[in-house]
Amino acid sequence: MTDLYIPVxxxxxxxxxxxxxxxxxxxxxxxxxxxxxxxxxAPMVLPIAATMQAT
Incomplete structure (x- = not known):
């Protein structure tokens, strides 16, 4: 692995x-x-549902 950030x-x-x-x-x-x-x-969110929640 590299020396980049690796979560703890x-x-x-x-x-x-x-x-x-x-x-x-x-x-x-x-x-x-x-x-x-x-x-x-992870909870699945459909694209249509996501756009409806944003409005």
């Missing part, structure tokens, strides 16, 4: 996986699964 929870997650000795590919798969879980749990 993600950094901790990466450190924990490194300590447990998980391979880099496994770490990538875990991070991808967490990202997909976060996206899928």
């Amino acid at each position: 929870l993600r950094r901790r997650f990466l450190e924990d996986m490194r300590i447990k000795g998980l391979l880099p590919k496994t770490q990538t798969m875990y991070l991808r699964a967490m990202r997909e879980l976060r996206i899928s749990s």
Whole structure:
């Protein structure tokens, strides 16, 4: 990873996986699964509903 901003929870997650000795590919798969879980749990707002709420 680069030295760019990494959220604290993600950094901790990466450190924990490194300590447990998980391979880099496994770490990538875990991070991808967490990202997909976060996206899928986000409330869905249809574009029409969003424009109606804005007016």
